Amino acid sequence: MDPIKETIERMHQDPGLPSNNPTTAFWQEPAHPTLKDIQSPVLPTSVDVAIIGSGITGCSVANTLLSGNEDLKVIMLEARTATSGATGRNGGHIKEMPFYEYSELAEQHGKEAAQRLIRFRLSHLYALMSFAKQLGQEAVTNSEIRIVETVDAVFDEAQWQHIKALLRNFLDDFPEEVGKWHAYEKEEAIAGYGIPTAVGVITGLAGALWPYRLITEALEGLLSSHKQRFSLETHTPVLSISTEGSESFQYQVITNRGTIRARHVVHCTNGYVGHLLPNLRGTIFPMRGQMTVQNPGQSFPTNGARQSWGFVYKRGFDYMTQSAVSNDIYLGGGFANGENKGLDDLGVSSDEQLSLLALAHLNGLLPTLYGPENWGLDAAHQPRVKAAWSGIMGFSSDGMPWVGKLPDELSGRHAHPGGSEWIAAAFCGEGMVHCWQSGRALGEMILGNESAIAEWFPRLLYPTVERLQRARVEDFIARTI
Template identity: 45%
Template sequence: MPFANMLLEDPAIPAIERQQALDRIFADPGIPQNTTTSSFWLKDPHASFATRSSKPLPAEADVVIIGSGITGASIARTLLENGIKSNSSREVPSVIMVEARDICSGATGRNGGHILETADEYSELADEHGEEVAKKTLRFRLAHLNEMLNVCEDLGLTEHVQARKVQFLSAFFGEEAWKDALERLSRFKAGMPEEAAEWIAYDRKSMPEDFKLSRAHGVIAGPAGALWPYKFVTSLLAHLLSKHPGQFRVEDQTAVTSISETPSSTYKYRVETSRGVTSARHVIHCTNAHVTHLVPGLRGRIFPLRGQMSAQTPGSNFPCQAAKHSWMFSYDRGFDYLTQLPSGQMMFGGGFARSEGGGIADLGVATDNEMSLYCDIHLSGALPVVFGRQNWGEIDGDPVQAMWTGNMAFSADGFPWVGQLPSSVTERPGSTSAETGSEWVSAAFGGEGMVQAWLCGKALATMLLKRDNRLSPAVDGDISWLPAQMLVTEDRISKSVLSRTVPSSQRASL
């Protein structure tokens, strides 16, 4: 069952709290505000983006990308690298990326930097959608590890962004949870033996001592990766700016306030921003938790959820495992995730189920300027307990270097939304003619953007280039690897939406 549905249908949560969450979900999430919590990842701004944009906005562009996270970076790279000459004799589409705040200060600049697919969802996907959909979805997610590490290698960014392949250790602290995990692993190995070859299960007796997880009932290990997400995106954008001068612009502190259509057959959209107006042929929405501000018809289909992250100092007895391991901790309710930087810092996030109302209070929240007290308490104290105080050791001073929040976007059916937007959701006339432009979306990664966003963006940009007959002949335009369940369709729009109200049978407490 999709994550939000579980919370919204949980009878243990008062109906009034569930209704309040639904009211937030169907409300306008607004524009990202500059008042926010301070992410550790953003402490050293990239030189190319350390000062705010000051030049006037270009009057027109082939493509305006709204959002400067990993999705927008993937789309920009694909458009600029894979396009062919247009009718105006430009070598590639002219692309402008606009960001309401500082570059990469949204979800990508606030996540855990964890390239992780545990394959836990294989069984659920197979039961609900069939084995083939489950296999295709898992292959899509698993492909991100090598894809992103290869991008770093190709651009010479591996060391700078601290990109590395590691072994994830998914630890389970309850007997029933461990049994369920073994059943899910068994199904994954049976259904996808080649992909599952690196997955290993360790019970308490067989668990290596250097895992330092003796309190866990068991651990499932498999391939994963980690990197510094802000450095990855900003370094990639800087590379594109250098390689495609005049064809690519990145504009920070440029919030899009409205989109309207014009009579022009060339530049169909009037994009109004806090710094002026740009006319565009295509508009691509990569604003994830804020996407329904400009695409109101997706409310109830895509919705925000606030999460919490921290940067912490490890205990004196804990060895640096940055190049070796990353972690997931599953409890009787909820989970946490952890990576370690080569410098030693522990990047620890989660605690969602420990927040107000068991998480319901963060559902539908699109701001990142406040933190959950209960998440703070949990994240601040969990690591010595999970690893064991003897294994952890002492810390001089406050172990928490930084604590911040960020916004994820979830969908009612549990899949990202990727593709061309019809007028039924933009609430603008729209057009499907190849002679005019369109609006597009790539969003709602369900808190797993590092194993979904990059290839969703690549697929969307390829769709756009193919639609405009501008995909380079040297480029393989096959995107059959993208699961069909992620595509924008009218049928999905009509079916994949949450109920606006809590069922009347459960509303006695409202």
């Protein structure tokens, strides 16, 4: 069968439930001691809000709801162990390179809408830093959250010229960003950043963190501050949803441990959204990503406290951070090097397997890019790759997250006025610059505080029937390969 047709078919399939036998993610070792398998002895019979998914998005929604209304009873349902999805398996890079997409977004949606979306993404670095500080110094230390200079090395001349033009266009429309982003030509790039194979380097501000630790610590705090009205139920997959409840608690959320009645249901299941929302299959779909932890070469500088990196090729990119504590390198990507130009990872909802060719690419990448002088020998008797795992991201055909109240046509169920289904998903591989503020905005929408988000939430992200009709998987594939 034609690989594109096969991929499109897979992207429309039911993603099912998260696998019970995922690859082991380095970030989740050791697992949070009290949260990993947490469950109440019995499920409550009714709640105001049932949040499905215990990643960063679900956590952000819960945080806003619980602090915004002290009477709400909230439950978080998680199919596997706590925070074991993409949030516990990602690259930990809080990185928005705003110029890459700004020109195209402005062309498609107008400058004002594009600027709002870019500012929304850029706000995440400071929002996450400030949330971590609010949790306390221990959370900041344990999650290793930090602001860094990010260095994007570009390896193709035509691509370099194109990116510099995008940067100029972006800076023309964002005068407040002038001075934060810099382009360095080859000689300067080699002298300043030690990547001899690059044709140029762009630098700016980004962040890095250990997301599993930040989010499990945040959930632990919410559980202890709101004991009577918030619970996290791990190993409790939601199997289906029906609207056969009473008018005030209209949703029946059916799990492997029983049924809960809820006024509102919030879908924070990212790549798995299509399982409970069949009308969104093919519009939001899963994609498998690949991560590694590597030992640095003996000549590689230890710059993790103040730098992070991206490697941009003619087609595709990779991303890297380095722990300021252990010097471990976190390198992810390799999508474009996967089978069938990466197509074989599209529509894949199981994180049980590694993407072999992506892994091979990531294994050999750093000595190749940095060269013997700047990478040096691998440390004696140490494997270069210490750990490798995969994770499932949620992507959307139109390349943007879907955040807001679900109309009946999208949920496939009729909602009475007293409650609704809500979604925050499809962060398109860039959750650290989308999820927290999306979850916060969704929480405010559920609380009825639309005015609290009017100034900053990008209206482009609302889930609408028009958006569903416009979104085409074929366009996504054409943009991707």
